[in-house]
Amino acid sequence: MSFNQEFDQHGVWRKQFALRLKLLSEWLTDHDLMESGVRERLDQLHAQVKNDxxxxxxxxxxxxxxxxxxxxxxxxxxxxxxxxxxxxxxxxxxxxxxxxxEVPPCLRLLPIETRLQPQSLLDWRNALDKWERVDLDVNDPRQLARAIQKVAEVRRVTQSEAAALGFWHEEVPEDNPLPGADGLIEVPKWRHALxxxxxxxxxxxxxxxxxxxxxxxxxxxxxxxxxxxxxxxxxxxxxxxxxxxxxxxxxxxxxxxxxxxxxxxxxxxxxxxxxxxxxxxxxxxxxxxxxxxxxxxxxxxxxxxxxxxxxxxxxxxxxxxxxxxxxxxxxNLMELETALGVDLLGQRRQILGAAVAKGIQALRTETGRMVHTRARDLVEQIQELEGLRGKNAGVIKQMRLRIEQEQADFDASGAKIQAVRSVHLRLLKDLFAMLSSSHLKAEVATLGKALKQPGIKLGVRRAYDHTFDRLRADMSKADRMAGDIQSMLEGSFKNLNAEYGFSLQAPSPPRLAQYLKDLDLIEKSHLQYLSLGNALRLAQPEFAERLARALMSRLRVVYDTAVNEVELWNKSAAAQLDAQLRERRRNFSRRIEAVSRIQQAAGGLDERIRELQEHQSELNQLESKLAELTDHLLAAPEEEPSDEALVA
Structure with missing residues (x-):
C-alpha cells in the first residue's frame, strides 16, 4: 500500500479505537465501575491515541x-x-x-525579528498573537497555494542586521549569501510558519x-x-x-x-x-x-x-x-510512498499498539479487581445468611450487633490506613522535587553561563559533559526512589490485605530509567555545535542564547513526561485504596440492611439469598463482558464486529 493508504488505515484504527473507548467508558459508568483510577487510565488511553x-x-x-x-x-x-x-x-x-x-484553517507566520528577543521558539508557539495570520480556504486550491506562497518571502537587510539574525558571519565568508548590488543581504522574512x-x-x-x-x-x-x-x-x-x-x-x-x-x-x-x-x-x-x-x-x-x-x-x-x-x-514515486508507509507507519503502529496494550491491561486489571472484590463480598454474605437458616430472632439480632461492631472497628482503623498514605506522599514529595522545573534549572544553570560567556567558549564541552552526567545521575536516583516507593507500597498493601481482607496490588512503577536514553539523544544533538567548525557560530552571543533556550525547552519536555508518569502511578495506587475502602463500607451497609430485612419478615432470608445469587450471576457476566470489550479495543478494524453488537 502507498503511504496515503497505510495512513488512512491507521486513521481508521484510531477513530474506531476512540469510539470503542467511549463505549467502554459508558458501560463502566452504567455498571458503577468508573472509579477514579479507572477514569485516569481511560483518559490516558484516549489522549494517547487522539493526540498521537x-x-x-x-x-x-x-x-x-x-x-x-x-x-x-x-x-x-x-x-x-x-x-x-x-x-x-x-x-x-x-x-x-x-x-x-480548534483552530480555523490558516497560515501563521512568525517574523524573523523574533530571533533578536530572548524567547525560545517553543515560547513563541504559545504567543500566537505575535504571529501574522492568513486565513485559508481549503476548498479553493488557487487561494490556498497563493497564501502559502508567503513562506517564500524574503527581506533585504544590511550586513549588521543579517549578522544579528544569524545569516552573516565575518569569520566564515564562504558560507555567507552574496550581497546585492546595493550591498544588502537577502534573508527570510519569516522565522517559522504553521x-x-x-x-x-x-x-x-x-x-x-x-x-x-x-x-x-x-x-x-x-x-x-x-x-x-x-x-x-x-x-x-x-x-x-x-x-x-x-x-x-x-x-x-x-x-x-x-x-x-x-x-x-x-x-x-x-x-x-x-x-x-x-x-x-x-x-x-x-x-x-x-x-x-x-x-x-x-x-x-x-x-x-x-x-x-x-x-x-x-x-x-x-x-x-x-x-x-x-x-x-x-x-518511482510509489516506491517512496510504500517505504514511508511500511517502515514509518509500521514502526509507529507497533510502538503505539504496545503502549495501548499496556494501558488496556492495566485498565482490565484495576476494573477486574473491583469486580473480584464485589464477588468475594457476595460469597461471604451468602455464606453468612445461609448460616442463619433455622436460627431464632436472638441469633439474628446477635449477628447484626456483630456486623455493627466490625464496622465500628473498621472505621476506627482509619489512622493506620492514613499512615500508609502519609508515608507514600512524603516519599513522593522528594521524588517530585527531584524532577521539578526548579531543580532542572539549577542543574543546567552552570551550562547556561558557559554558553552565554562572550567569545570562543573553550570550556563549554566540559560544561556539557558535567551537566548531562548530573542529569543522568539525577534521573537514575529518581528511578531508584520510585523503586523504593514501590517496595513500600507492596509491603503496605500486603499488610492491609492480610488485616482487612483487601485485594490491593501495587500498580506497575514508572520506568524513569527509560528517560536516560532521551537525555543521551539531547546531548548528542547538541554536541554538533561544539565542533571546531561551529566554534565561530557558537561565539556569537545571540546564537549561544538560542541554543541554551532550545536545550532547556527540550529537557523540560522530558522531565514533564517523567512527572506525568509518576502522577499516573500515584493516582492509580491512591484510587485503588479509595475504591476498596468504599467497597468495604458498602459491604457493611448491605449486610446490615439484609439482616434488618430478615428481622422484619419471615421469608426475608430466602428472598435475600436469591437476590445475592442473582447478583453473583450478573457479576460473572460483567467479568466476561469486560474481557470482551477490552479485547475488542486491540482488534484490527477489519476484524471488528459492529458497535451495536458490543453494547448489547
Missing amino acids: KIMVAFVAEFSRGKSELINAVFFAGYGRRIMPASAGRTTMCPTELGYDA INMAHPLLKQGLVILDTPGLNAIGAEPELTVSLLPQAHAVVFILAADTGVTKSDLTIWRQHLAVLGEGRESRLVVLNKIDTMWDALSSPEQVQLQIASQRTDSAEILGMSPSQVLAVSAQKGLLAKVHRDKKLLAAS
Missing part, C-alpha cells in the same frame, strides 16, 4: 525539489502545486503542516515539516536540537544528477547523522531522475546510471542502499494529476 502525531521531516539544500516532493506525495489531490516549488529558493523558513480542529488545514492525512495526525537549506537550518538551533529529533521519519533529498554535494554532506553530517538511533527511519531520495532520461541513452543505461548514484550516495552517507530511493517528484505529481499510470511508474 506522526511527523515526517523533509530536509534538503535549496533547489533539490523538496517542496515538489511534498506536493507529489501529499497534495496531488488538489490537481496543482500547493507548496511553492518554482525554480530557485522556495521555502525560506521552516514550515509545519498539521491540523488542529499551516493548519483539514487535509485528510493531516486530520489523522500527520505533521509535515518542510525545512529550508543549510544556512537557514544552522541559524536556528531549535530546529536541529528539538524539531528534527522528534520527527518519526526524515526524508533527505538530493539531486539525482549531482549526487551528494559538499553542502548536502554538511547538512547530513551536522544535522541528520547526529540524531542518534532510528537510522532505519531515514530515507534518502535522489530526486529529479527525469533529468537523466536521455534520448541518446538506452533505458538500461539510464537505470545503470541511477543505480550507480544510489550506491555511491549510500556509501558516502553510511546508509543501506535500500534506504536510498531514486524518484522524479515533478513527473510523479504530473502523473497523479493526469492519472497517467505509466508515467507514475516511471517516476
Whole structure:
C-alpha cells in the first residue's frame, strides 16, 4: 500500500479505537465501575491515541525539489502545486503542516525579528498573537497555494542586521549569501510558519515539516536540537544528477547523522531522475546510471542502499494529476510512498499498539479487581445468611450487633490506613522535587553561563559533559526512589490485605530509567555545535542564547513526561485504596440492611439469598463482558464486529 493508504488505515484504527473507548467508558459508568483510577487510565488511553502525531521531516539544500516532493506525495489531490516549488529558493523558513480542529484553517507566520528577543521558539508557539495570520480556504486550491506562497518571502537587510539574525558571519565568508548590488543581504522574512488545514492525512495526525537549506537550518538551533529529533521519519533529498554535494554532506553530517538511533527511519531520495532520461541513452543505461548514484550516495552517507530511493517528484505529481499510470511508474514515486508507509507507519503502529496494550491491561486489571472484590463480598454474605437458616430472632439480632461492631472497628482503623498514605506522599514529595522545573534549572544553570560567556567558549564541552552526567545521575536516583516507593507500597498493601481482607496490588512503577536514553539523544544533538567548525557560530552571543533556550525547552519536555508518569502511578495506587475502602463500607451497609430485612419478615432470608445469587450471576457476566470489550479495543478494524453488537 502507498503511504496515503497505510495512513488512512491507521486513521481508521484510531477513530474506531476512540469510539470503542467511549463505549467502554459508558458501560463502566452504567455498571458503577468508573472509579477514579479507572477514569485516569481511560483518559490516558484516549489522549494517547487522539493526540498521537506522526511527523515526517523533509530536509534538503535549496533547489533539490523538496517542496515538489511534498506536493507529489501529499497534495496531488488538489490537481496543482500547493507548496511553492518554482525554480530557485522556495521555502525560506521552516514550515509545519498539521491540523488542529480548534483552530480555523490558516497560515501563521512568525517574523524573523523574533530571533533578536530572548524567547525560545517553543515560547513563541504559545504567543500566537505575535504571529501574522492568513486565513485559508481549503476548498479553493488557487487561494490556498497563493497564501502559502508567503513562506517564500524574503527581506533585504544590511550586513549588521543579517549578522544579528544569524545569516552573516565575518569569520566564515564562504558560507555567507552574496550581497546585492546595493550591498544588502537577502534573508527570510519569516522565522517559522504553521499551516493548519483539514487535509485528510493531516486530520489523522500527520505533521509535515518542510525545512529550508543549510544556512537557514544552522541559524536556528531549535530546529536541529528539538524539531528534527522528534520527527518519526526524515526524508533527505538530493539531486539525482549531482549526487551528494559538499553542502548536502554538511547538512547530513551536522544535522541528520547526529540524531542518534532510528537510522532505519531515514530515507534518502535522489530526486529529479527525469533529468537523466536521455534520448541518446538506452533505458538500461539510464537505470545503470541511477543505480550507480544510489550506491555511491549510500556509501558516502553510511546508509543501506535500500534506504536510498531514486524518484522524479515533478513527473510523479504530473502523473497523479493526469492519472497517467505509466508515467507514475516511471517516476518511482510509489516506491517512496510504500517505504514511508511500511517502515514509518509500521514502526509507529507497533510502538503505539504496545503502549495501548499496556494501558488496556492495566485498565482490565484495576476494573477486574473491583469486580473480584464485589464477588468475594457476595460469597461471604451468602455464606453468612445461609448460616442463619433455622436460627431464632436472638441469633439474628446477635449477628447484626456483630456486623455493627466490625464496622465500628473498621472505621476506627482509619489512622493506620492514613499512615500508609502519609508515608507514600512524603516519599513522593522528594521524588517530585527531584524532577521539578526548579531543580532542572539549577542543574543546567552552570551550562547556561558557559554558553552565554562572550567569545570562543573553550570550556563549554566540559560544561556539557558535567551537566548531562548530573542529569543522568539525577534521573537514575529518581528511578531508584520510585523503586523504593514501590517496595513500600507492596509491603503496605500486603499488610492491609492480610488485616482487612483487601485485594490491593501495587500498580506497575514508572520506568524513569527509560528517560536516560532521551537525555543521551539531547546531548548528542547538541554536541554538533561544539565542533571546531561551529566554534565561530557558537561565539556569537545571540546564537549561544538560542541554543541554551532550545536545550532547556527540550529537557523540560522530558522531565514533564517523567512527572506525568509518576502522577499516573500515584493516582492509580491512591484510587485503588479509595475504591476498596468504599467497597468495604458498602459491604457493611448491605449486610446490615439484609439482616434488618430478615428481622422484619419471615421469608426475608430466602428472598435475600436469591437476590445475592442473582447478583453473583450478573457479576460473572460483567467479568466476561469486560474481557470482551477490552479485547475488542486491540482488534484490527477489519476484524471488528459492529458497535451495536458490543453494547448489547
